[in-house]
Amino acid sequence: MIEPSLVYKALAYSSNIALMAAGITMIYMSTETFNFAHASKVSWGMYFVYTFYNFFGGHPYIYVPVAAILTGLIGVAMYLTFNRYLLKRGAGMITLMMSTLGADLILLALLNILADYLSRVHKLYSRQIRMEIYDFTVAGIPFSTLIALIIVVTLTASIHLFLTKTKFGIAMRATIENPNLAGILGINPELVYLTSWFIGGALAGLGGALLVFIMAGYPVIGQYLIVTMFAGSIVGGLYSIYGSLLGGFLVGLSEYLGIWWLSTLFGGKMLAYRQVIPLVAMVVALLFFPQGLGGIKWGKVAKVVRGERS
Amino acid sequence: MGLLETKSLYSGYGKLKVLFDINLEAREKEITVIVGPNGAGKTTLLNTIAGVATVHRGKILYDGKNIVGLPTHKIAKMGIAYVPQTGNVFSELTVRENLRIAGYTLEKSEVMERISEVLGMFPVLEKFSERKAGTLSGGERRMLAIAMGLMRRPRVLMLDEITTDLAPILVKRVLEKVVELRDNLGLTIILVEQMAKRALEIGDRAYLLVSGTIRFEGGCRELLEHPELAKLYLGIS
Ligand SMILES: Nc1ncnc2c1ncn2[C@@H]1O[C@H](COP(=O)(O)OP(=O)(O)OP(=O)(O)O)[C@@H](O)[C@H]1O
Numbered sequence: 001m002i003e004p005s006l007v008y009k010a011l012a013y014s015s016n017i018a019l020m021a022a023g024i025t026m027i028y029m030s031t032e033t034f035n036f037a038h039a040s041k042v043s044w045g046m047y048f049v050y051t052f053y054n055f056f057g058g059h060p061y062i063y064v065p066v067a068a069i070l071t072g073l074i075g076v077a078m079y080l081t082f083n084r085y086l087l088k089r090g091a092g093m094i095t096l097m098m099s100t101l102g103a104d105l106i107l108l109a110l111l112n113i114l115a116d117y118l119s120r121v122h123k124l125y126s127r128q129i130r131m132e133i134y135d136f137t138v139a140g141i142p143f144s145t146l147i148a149l150i151i152v153v154t155l156t157a158s159i160h161l162f163l164t165k166t167k168f169g170i171a172m173r174a175t176i177e178n179p180n181l182a183g184i185l186g187i188n189p190e191l192v193y194l195t196s197w198f199i200g201g202a203l204a205g206l207g208g209a210l211l212v213f214i215m216a217g218y219p220v221i222g223q224y225l226i227v228t229m230f231a232g233s234i235v236g237g238l239y240s241i242y243g244s245l246l247g248g249f250l251v252g253l254s255e256y257l258g259i260w261w262l263s264t265l266f267g268g269k270m271l272a273y274r275q276v277i278p279l280v281a282m283v284v285a286l287l288f289f290p291q292g293l294g295g296i297k298w299g300k301v302a303k304v305v306r307g308e309r310s
Numbered sequence: 311m312g313l314l315e316t317k318s319l320y321s322g323y324g325k326l327k328v329l330f331d332i333n334l335e336a337r338e339k340e341i342t343v344i345v346g347p348n349g350a351g352k353t354t355l356l357n358t359i360a361g362v363a364t365v366h367r368g369k370i371l372y373d374g375k376n377i378v379g380l381p382t383h384k385i386a387k388m389g390i391a392y393v394p395q396t397g398n399v400f401s402e403l404t405v406r407e408n409l410r411i412a413g414y415t416l417e418k419s420e421v422m423e424r425i426s427e428v429l430g431m432f433p434v435l436e437k438f439s440e441r442k443a444g445t446l447s448g449g450e451r452r453m454l455a456i457a458m459g460l461m462r463r464p465r466v467l468m469l470d471e472i473t474t475d476l477a478p479i480l481v482k483r484v485l486e487k488v489v490e491l492r493d494n495l496g497l498t499i500i501l502v503e504q505m506a507k508r509a510l511e512i513g514d515r516a517y518l519l520v521s522g523t524i525r526f527e528g529g530c531r532e533l534l535e536h537p538e539l540a541k542l543y544l545g546i547s
């Protein structure tokens with residue numbers, strides 16, 4: 001039998017992956033940059049919570065928003081230091097992507113420095129951080145699950161409102177579709193790109209910061225999770241924030257539950273194949289929905305489900 | 311002195327050279343008509359002024375200030391509006407959202423006022439206001455693009471072949487509107503038109519652009535009645 005605690009963790013894990021996948025999509029949609037540095041931003045999100053908690057105390061959950069803002073600023077720094085110039089020079093997708101790989105290595109190195117500093121100077125066990133003990137339950141449900149689900153749902157709703165009801169949100173959609181015309185109408189496309197990098201980075205950090213309450217963290221955890229995040233974003237169709245949230249959630253869920261199921265069948269050695277699941281999920285999803293989940297005409301699906309169309 | 315002038319302007323796209331030694335003068339509260347065969351560089355000239363093409367040499371003076379090198383959105387905010395020939399609406403946005411975003415630089419109350427004003431001019435758009443612009447017909451899309459250009463009350467309005475795809479009755483109405491913008495609101499207009507005769511009839515000064523260079527400059531009447539050029543390039547005999 002599957003244990004409730006496992007289900008809760010699976011839900012929390014997949015919600016966090018959904019946030020990270022949405023961040024990848026956000027940055028890709030606006031700047032066509034596949035951001036590999038998302039990996040280290042997730043790890044940084046975890047370590048921000050860990051570090052601030054050890055330095056300033058209080059409850060670790062209060063540092064989750066701080067972590068999100070700081071990783072958002074890392075995104076801004078990436079845009080301002082190199083992505084902006086590459087975009088101006090009309091760099092191709094490969095160049096844009098490789099530049100983020102470089103940034104990822106730098107961010108990882110800095111994180112290792114932080115971890116070393118914490119362990120040598122402050123005698124913290126910083127190479128493997130464990131904060132699951134700080135999680136608590138609300139009405140029998142772990143807070144880590146509750147908050148992750150709440151954030152995903154609110155985010156979906158608020159992104160929708162932001163993109164369709166606010167002037168800047170509409171300007172963002174306009175710029176993503178046609179930056180030249182947006183400029184002609186007086187919109188500064190750079191402001192739109194900067195905002196996307198901030199939101200994208202913040203989503204990575206938010207996912208990481210929440211993940212620290214359900215699993216052990218280490219400096220390369222982001223690199224370990226990046227396959228799943230990318231699979232989520234790709235399954236989502238790459239051009240839809242909603243698609244990426246759904247894709248990330250489904251890929252995360254199938255990975256978490258799939259590996260549990262496989263290891264009950266074949267034993268613990270199956271854990272080594274964990275990352276295969278998101279890749280298989282990606283291939284299967286794209287076979288059925290080549291445009292990704294974001295490309296599905298959900299209105300039509302609803303009609304078919306209700307039996308209004310044959 | 312013109313409100314907008316180019317001085318020995320050479321421009322194109324990246325390294326590609328399209329325009330050579332262009333000296334244009336768009337005088338205040340006048341309609342400056344630019345005509346010429348396909349591929350002459352008319353659109354490129356407007357793109358260059360708007361800051362979306364590459365300037366290789368020369369100056370663009372707006373109100374006496376050189377605007378070469380300024381980003382597109384800054385040029386827009388200085389009061390130069392542009393209705394491009396292609397890619398002039400956002401297909402993923404609804405008609406209303408397109409209009410709203412065309413008034414990006416305006417106050418909210420002003421945006422609402424202008425939207426009802428331009429919708430009044432093109433009632434078809436009112437009917438489709440919640441539809442995505444990508445689902446509009448060619449003519450409807452053109453109307454939306456014009457409406458977007460009229461959202462702001464700029465000082466200079468650049469219009470690139472706005473009558474294409476429109477039914478004759480609308481062509482007439484749109485060109486009347488252009489005259490009205492000049493006469494009643496004192497806008498400075500640069501009009502690129504395929505319907506050379508009609509445009510020259512309402513315009514003040516004219517430029518004939520051929521292969522990236524100016525072949526004629528002078529009064530619109532003068533070009534209309536030019537013994538060779540009118541026949542050769544404008545199909546007017
Ligand atoms: N974005 C672009 N990149 C490269 N070359 C371009 C671009 N746009 C136009 N050109 C080239 O520049 C030249 C001038 O084109 P332009 O669009 O300015 O002509 P036009 O006078 O507006 O023609 P038409 O009457 O057909 O609209 C053409 O040879 C065209 O192929």
Ligand SMILES: [Mg+2]
Pocket residue numbers: 352353354395470
């Ligand atoms: Mg043209």
